[in-house]
Amino acid sequence: MRRPLTTALRRAAALAGALALAVALTPATTAQAFPAATKAQLISFLNGIAGQSMLSGQHNREPNSDPTKYTRVAQSITGQTPGLWGGDFLFEAADVNARQTMVNEAIRQWQGGSVVALTWHMCPPTIGSTCSWNEAGILGSLSDSQWTQLVTNGSSLNNAWKNRLAEAVPYLRQLQNAGVPVLWRPIHEMNEGWSWWGGRPGANGSRRLYQITYDYYTSQGLNNLVWVWNVKDVNMGSIGDYWPGASYVDVASLDIWVKMEPSQSDYQAMLNIAGGKPIALAEVGRVPSPAVMNAQPRWAWWMVWAEWLTDPGYNNNAAVQQSYFHSRVLNRGEFTIGGGGGGSRVGPITGVASGRCVDVPGAAATNGLQVQIWTCNGSGAQSWTVGADGTIRALGKCLDVNGGLSADGTKVQIWDCTAGNLNQQWTYNATTRRLTNPKTGKCLDATGQGTADGTKLQLWTCNTQTNQQWNLPA
Numbered sequence: 001m002r003r004p005l006t007t008a009l010r011r012a013a014a015l016a017g018a019l020a021l022a023v024a025l026t027p028a029t030t031a032q033a034f035p036a037a038t039k040a041q042l043i044s045f046l047n048g049i050a051g052q053s054m055l056s057g058q059h060n061r062e063p064n065s066d067p068t069k070y071t072r073v074a075q076s077i078t079g080q081t082p083g084l085w086g087g088d089f090l091f092e093a094a095d096v097n098a099r100q101t102m103v104n105e106a107i108r109q110w111q112g113g114s115v116v117a118l119t120w121h122m123c124p125p126t127i128g129s130t131c132s133w134n135e136a137g138i139l140g141s142l143s144d145s146q147w148t149q150l151v152t153n154g155s156s157l158n159n160a161w162k163n164r165l166a167e168a169v170p171y172l173r174q175l176q177n178a179g180v181p182v183l184w185r186p187i188h189e190m191n192e193g194w195s196w197w198g199g200r201p202g203a204n205g206s207r208r209l210y211q212i213t214y215d216y217y218t219s220q221g222l223n224n225l226v227w228v229w230n231v232k233d234v235n236m237g238s239i240g241d242y243w244p245g246a247s248y249v250d251v252a253s254l255d256i257w258v259k260m261e262p263s264q265s266d267y268q269a270m271l272n273i274a275g276g277k278p279i280a281l282a283e284v285g286r287v288p289s290p291a292v293m294n295a296q297p298r299w300a301w302w303m304v305w306a307e308w309l310t311d312p313g314y315n316n317n318a319a320v321q322q323s324y325f326h327s328r329v330l331n332r333g334e335f336t337i338g339g340g341g342g343g344s345r346v347g348p349i350t351g352v353a354s355g356r357c358v359d360v361p362g363a364a365a366t367n368g369l370q371v372q373i374w375t376c377n378g379s380g381a382q383s384w385t386v387g388a389d390g391t392i393r394a395l396g397k398c399l400d401v402n403g404g405l406s407a408d409g410t411k412v413q414i415w416d417c418t419a420g421n422l423n424q425q426w427t428y429n430a431t432t433r434r435l436t437n438p439k440t441g442k443c444l445d446a447t448g449q450g451t452a453d454g455t456k457l458q459l460w461t462c463n464t465q466t467n468q469q470w471n472l473p474a
Helices: 008-020 039-049 069-078 093-097 099-112 144-150 156-166 169-177 206-219 236-242 264-274 290-295 306-310 317-324
Strands: 057-059 084-088 115-119 182-185 225-232 251-256 279-284 299-304 345-347 357-359 372-374 384-386 392-394 397-401 412-416 427-429 434-437 442-446 457-460
Touching (some): 039 225, 057 069, 069 306, 069 317, 093 099, 144 156, 206 225, 206 236, 236 264
Parallel strands (some): 057 084, 057 299, 084 115, 115 182
Antiparallel strands (some): 427 434
8 A cells, every 4th residue: 555655694784784884875786686587487486485485575666767776775775675566556646657667667677687576556437547646536435336437347437447557568568578587566455445446345346446456467468466465464364255266366465554564364275266376575664573473484575665664663774784694585686587497387286097186175374284196286385496405395395205204105295494404305207207205215106196186295115107107397
């Protein structure tokens, strides 16, 4: 919501330098820059870091003529560039006229090594393309009859809405052509009625407007948008009333404004509704503390909202530095996506014999949970990141041999990923299609040559039977 203005040695050295610097700091040299990439590669990256790391992020709202205003503030405090840059298409005439400047910066940010996240505070379709923040614009409302027309295909207001969406298409195409995948968060904070688009639960409410928006941009051939569904930390027990369906969502995100920090129940609610997809803190006023990040490790990123970074009621420089230099946090130069990303692949792993997918029962990220095969359904419980480091990950956990035992019948489970853990290493032979744990020399096996839903997976002496043959993501 827009609000009124009101590697250890390197990190340690940078922090020491930041403490001594004045606020006008020159941005640090980028260690790694991003090549052109796809939506799938960005999602693969987010899945791959789940439960292990999260991106630092900073939003840059007004003015669009100066789209790094608050990123520079973050640099001045920490000596680091955030891992995520946030921008906004906005609504006032000066900012609408400067959208090209904002999009040019988005391309520079990606090419420089920061993930791009975009929001759009849209004027209602009952008025023109520019508007004010107040009740005549963003804070306005539609009557029930106007809303019904808005979500009815072919109506005048529905057509006006699509024309409004069309304003962003040339800019989003520029990003696509530049190889920039975008964390795209339209119709944000839809579970609260502060905006004209929010606070309408149910099938024909705010979630329907999100679905119409998704369908429109998809019809325009925009394949670089990572769709970020978003709610605010209010009435968290009812967020399901705003869920548009898994096929419309790539990331489920939460904005923290009622509270200073996300509660454990907020975190669990987001995990529950995401169904194994990545979750994120799309807007925060206060930088998440190390304690919060340790207790809630599956947030993929957090993004501080504009000038709240320096609001003394929310943050101080010491706390911001502590969060930026936390071991879980990735700043620019500490990760890469795309051509240099290590060859990770993401998607389902299917059994040759069964045609079913390797699945985490109930999408529960519980240590020791034995994996199974199940009818493929496209859920996060069946989305596996096959990494160049030898790990196979889902739901922020690693495919693991129970206790590193080599006996036939040892269960194959999910467990917290640990660097160098041989129980979590797998090799794949594309000819035999077997997945082998090098430590034990045994293969991933569907118990009893089973092909039914719920058949558990185990370790077994490698053979030529089809219950040990698997297809990995492309």
